[in-house]
Amino acid sequence: MIELDCLGRRCPLPIIELAKAVRTVEVGDVVRVLADDPAAANDIAAWCRMKGQELVSAADTAFEVRRIS
Amino acid sequence: MEDTGVPAGAAAYLDAATAAPLHPVARQALLAALDDGWPDPDRLYASGRRARRLLEAAQAATAESLGVRPDELSFWPSGTAAVHAAILGGLAGRERAGHTLVHSAIEHSAVLHAAARHATARVGGTPRSSSGPDDDAGVPLERSSGTPPHNRPSVPVGVDLRGRLDLDAWRAAVAAPGVALASLISASHEVGTVQPVAAAAEACAEAGVPLYVDAAQSVGRVPVPPQWSLLTASAHKWGGPPGVGLLVVRKGTRWRSPYPGDDLYRPRAAGAPDLPAIVAAAASLRAVLDAAAAEAVRLSALVDRIRDTVSRTVPDVEVVGDPVDRLPHLVTFSCLYVDGEALLHALDRHGFAVSSGSSCTASTxxxxxxxxxxGVLSHGNVRVSLHAGTTEADVDRFLAVLPGVVADLRTEVGL
Structure with a gap:
């Protein structure tokens, strides 16, 4: 599983990194993002909804996203 | 930045939801009122009496525009000051009934700041919880605490993806014991979604709870359903001068001043009023209302054009808010992978003034x-809001420039 350490990085950088990483993994694979920007939880969930990907888990500063398409 | 080939053209101010350009009638009235508007209207000599007559005429005209009684209306030094007076005075007046403020989760920050002050005051001057970053935003502190609902200083009620109030949750929240006041914005100042004020008011009436409506974005543009107990508005949102807020407290509504002063039960701002600005606010409101229905149709068509075009010409964009049940002059969208502040500055370089709800543009x-x-994307956010001076050409020029601006910013981050 790819893990992106975006701690200390401001939005939208964690979302940009997430989008780039998801392109590189197979459908069904999970990308884990560590992000502590106050907007990260909201924007990662919104990104998944807009791009049709699955937010598997969101806990504090760790987010797991599965590539669906 | 790349030259997009589009000439910069005349600057277009597209942030009327923050402050609309001064209406010609406001300017005229302001200048005319400077001559007689400087004395203190509380004084009994001739010039004071002239000022008193000006104030009373402005009050009567504004009350008529709003469909209320003159003695229900007071002027405040800003829309924000009027909001604070409505919330804090409305809560203080209901102290014997309860202490809880029920509010939508999408109120203006002025409401949330007043709610946070109320929450702090309720526990003897110290913040009640340490819910961390929420404190910075002035968001009421009680959202996730274990305090029973009827003891909480404030209870937020959520909205759906389009920004419309969850009415079932609202009904339950206002019917809970100990609710002193309920606060609902007439239409979202950030995304334009019109709120179900009439249904929310009905729920409040059944529960015996006064409803406060923050109508800053609606007054002068669209009618507000009438069943509220308190209402505020702000003159510079309709083209009046800055520095005039309106507070209406309907007869029979308990209100007690949260400020020092002589008369604790009659809403009135401390100090001498800015009479010329108040006169200008009254005159411009009347003029704006005369044209409001036609303007709403004209601006709403331009907003439709922005909504449609942005969705088609900018990839990975989300136009937010209700597409139909919305304010006529305001539209908001969020662009993936774009920094809101960078977008705002890039548009400014092309001559467009817009605002943004992205975190990088907020003091907090x-x-x-x-x-x-x-639950919509918060980065890359742009709010465009139109006014009487906005032309079709302004909007088309904006729509021509935007896709290139967004594409350039995305190229910079490798997307």
């Missing part, structure tokens, strides 16, 4: 609580 570095409550 937190994303807009409105966008968060809706």
């Amino acid at each position: 570095l937190r994303p807009s609580h409105v966008l968060e409550a809706m």
Whole structure:
């Protein structure tokens, strides 16, 4: 599983990194993002909804996203 | 930045929801009122009496525009000051009934700041919880605490993805014991979604709870359903001068001043009023209302054009808010992978003034609580709001420039 350490990085950088990483993994694979920007939880969930990907888990500063398409 | 080939053209101010350009009638009235508006209207000599007559005429005209009685209306030094007076005075007046403020999760930050002050005051001057970053945004402190609902200073009620109030949750919240006041924005100042004020008011009436409506974005543009107990508005949102807020407290509504002063039960701002600005506000409101229905149709068509075009010409964009049940002059969208502040500055270089709910543009570095409550993307956010001076050509020029601006910013981050 790819893990992106975006701690200390401001939005939208964690979302940009997430989008780039998801392109590189197979459908069904999970990308884990560590992000502590106050907007990260909201924007990662919104990104998944807009791009049709699955937010598997969101806990504090760790987010797991599965590539669906 | 790349030259997009589009000439910069005349600057277009597209942030009327922050402050609309001064209406010609406001300017005229302001200048005319400077001559007689400087004395203190509380004084009994001739010049004071002239000032008193000016104030009373402005009050009568504004009350008539709003469909209320003159003695229900008071002028405040800003829309924000009027909001604070409505919330804090409305809560203080109901102290014997309860202490809880029920509010939508998408209220203006002025409401949330007043709610936070109320929460702090309720526990003897110390903040009640340490819910961390929420404190910075002035978001009421009680959201996740274990306090029973009827003891909480404030209870937020959520909205759906389009920014419309959850009416079932609202009904339950206002019917709970100990609710002193309920606060609902007439239409979202950030995304334009019109709120179900009439249904929310009905729920409040059944529960015996007064409803406060923040109508800053609606007054002068669209009618507000009448069943509220308190209402505020702000003159510079309709083209009046800055520095005039309106507070209406309907007869029979308990209100007690949270400020020092002589008369604790009659809403009145401290100090001498800015009479010329008040006269200008009254005159411009009347003029704006005369044209409001036609303007709403004209601007709403331009907003439709922005909504349609942005969705088609900008990839990975989300136009937010209700597409139909919305304010006529305001539209908001969020662009993936774009920094809101960078977008705002890039548009400014092309001559467009817009605002943004992205965290990087806020003093708190937190994303807009409105966008968060809706669950829509908060970065790359742009709010465009139109006014009487906005032309079709302004909008078309904006729509021509935007896709290139967004594409350039995305190229910079490798997307």
